[in-house]
Amino acid sequence: MKNKKIETKIIHGDKLYPYTGPVVFPIYQTSNFRFKNSTIATRYAQGDESVYVYSRMHNPTVNQLEQKFSEIYCKKAILFCSGMAAISTTIFALCKSNEEILTIPNLYGGTYHYFNEVLPNFNINIKTFDPNSLEDLFYLITPQTRIIYFETPTNPTLGIVDIQKLVKITRKLETEYKTSIFVILDNTFATIINQNPFKFGVDIVIESTTKYLGGHSDLLGGLVVSSNNIIKKIKNLRKYTGSIMEPFTSYLLDRSLKTFLLRVKQQNQNAFALAKTLEKHKNIRRVLYPGLKSHPHHKLARKQMSDFGGMLTIEVVGGLKNAIRFCDNLKVAVNAMSLGGAETTVSIPVLSSHIGLTKSELAQQGVTEGMVRISTGIENKDDLIQDFYQSLNKLK
Ligand SMILES: Cc1ncc(COP(=O)(O)O)c(C=O)c1O
16 A cells, blocks of 8 residues: 555554564564575675574564664664664764764753764764854854754753754755765654654654653664665664664564554643643743743744654752752652653753753753753643642742
């Protein structure tokens, strides 16, 4: 069947396996694969990718899920053992020493540290640009620029970066300098359900499948989606970094995928309801949620997102002391760092994702001590509102 919709694709993929086979794709829990005869081994030696040899290269369970993601994105997809493995392998596959990466200051902490502490050791230069002033790219991009890497919505202020504008400026300079620049977007916060970056010309989409795609806080994984040529390069390096997803994790992720859309829709609704209600509470200074009219980038969010996601950030009165008190008095929401699970989680950026940043770095990113980041789960929305209210009411 042609033109299947995403609701169908996340369940059935491209129907790889035989109609007489199991409904659920089996877990090939094996490192090694037997060759029927040496003709098969020869086919592999000659580059036939359909021959399974060793699970660090590929594995049927992982492969069927990669095919499913390829169907969903209408591009080529590969899987990794974590989001960071996906990010680091992609960067090392595409960027050489003496080249540079342009990025935004408010990246996910792991990526920020990898960029600023690891890549300079390989002579890869990191330069930052202000996502609210994309015109700066006209003088920041140079012939050495190989990658533009960003996130939108950003963590934890839920700022929105204009994807289309960023891509347009990049393409202009790429033509001028006759170079190739890869535009990479970490789409973990929004997911494909709320934002399809390929619509705006992005080259590579990365997601930590640990978050919304996994959705049950019980697996680690990463996804990279791009053109055949780009994926070929990244996949080749994945063999040597040994960073492929595990077969059992692929099974778990495929299981999660079946309810992905339902979960994300519910998370979107719960986040919107919470954001609207919390804005009215006297102990809240600010609610940052792209779906609110009060959000500084609301118009842009409407333009490039189909819905506004499950992440929001509140700023309570009284700074860090009250942020801690608020988190500790919650009865339903869980105080935990990760996001995208079925359960609502809260975390304080200055004690988690933004730990160790100087006062001026925090100010540059708009992060304050009273901020609490919320990843909305799929619980009953009234229970969540009641829980947040009872805890906010205890603040002095
Ligand atoms: C936006 C974003 N990207 C990437 C990652 C890294 O993913 P992982 O923890 O699966 O390595 C995270 C983890 O929190 C994240 O929030």
